[in-house]
Amino acid sequence: MFFSFRCVRGVAAMCVPVAAIMALSTAPAAAQTKIAITNPSFLQPSVKDGGNSYISVGTRNDAIPGWRVTEGGVDVLSRDSADTRNRSQALDLNGAGTDPGTIEQKIRTDGMGMVTVQFRAKLNNAHSFCRDNSRARATQQEFVVRFAGNRDTRFFSLGSLNEPASSSYTDWQNFRAEFHPSGDFSRLQFASKTPNAHCGPVITDIRATQT
Numbered sequence: 001m002f003f004s005f006r007c008v009r010g011v012a013a014m015c016v017p018v019a020a021i022m023a024l025s026t027a028p029a030a031a032q033t034k035i036a037i038t039n040p041s042f043l044q045p046s047v048k049d050g051g052n053s054y055i056s057v058g059t060r061n062d063a064i065p066g067w068r069v070t071e072g073g074v075d076v077l078s079r080d081s082a083d084t085r086n087r088s089q090a091l092d093l094n095g096a097g098t099d100p101g102t103i104e105q106k107i108r109t110d111g112m113g114m115v116t117v118q119f120r121a122k123l124n125n126a127h128s129f130c131r132d133n134s135r136a137r138a139t140q141q142e143f144v145v146r147f148a149g150n151r152d153t154r155f156f157s158l159g160s161l162n163e164p165a166s167s168s169y170t171d172w173q174n175f176r177a178e179f180h181p182s183g184d185f186s187r188l189q190f191a192s193k194t195p196n197a198h199c200g201p202v203i204t205d206i207r208a209t210q211t
Helices: 018-026 128-132 134-138
Strands: 005-008 011-017 033-035 054-058 068-071 073-077 090-092 102-108 115-122 142-147 153-157 173-179 185-192 202-210
Touching (some): 115 142, 115 185, 142 173, 153 173, 185 202
Antiparallel strands (some): 005 011, 033 202, 068 102, 090 202, 102 185, 115 173, 115 202, 142 153, 142 185
16 A cells, blocks of 8 residues: 655655545534523513513512522513514613623533523613613723633623614614533523623623534
8 A cells, every 4th residue: 555745845754645635624613502502582471562561570589481580680682672683572671670681591512512502682772771871871880701610711802872882772683602611511601791780781692512
């Protein structure tokens, strides 16, 4: 059996079989496995349209199927209020009192391989209070995405309605974050870091894959 080799001139250690080079260059990319997310677009509970329509959900409340509010509180926005252009509803990580809102969902992950979380987010201009109140308009809307108990945390700052970090953040934008899984199961969290717990960032359409 004969092999053809390709070498780097003057470097004996850099001689590699051409067949091996071809195998490496044509090797398929690592397969992605879809991870099931329950209620990824917050269509439950269904919120009736009309005005600034939303439902407030606090801790120890199972009103949002698949998700648990672990800190503060959140608002589920109706389709019209969310204005996602794909008829999704959305979640406002606004918080309650002085406690920013945090939600989590336990998802199935393989202990090996990276997990990619994709979602849409924007500055909260859904509520009239957030649009019209001078303090709310100046508030920095920030949040983190993480696996609970995991060292990996991804921080996102959208700026404020007065001074967006990007002019595009007043409309829906796609975001992504990568994490090492916590094990066979991981607790995916979205946590507002908005200082005064009013008018937190808005999120929807959450997806996850693992390679």
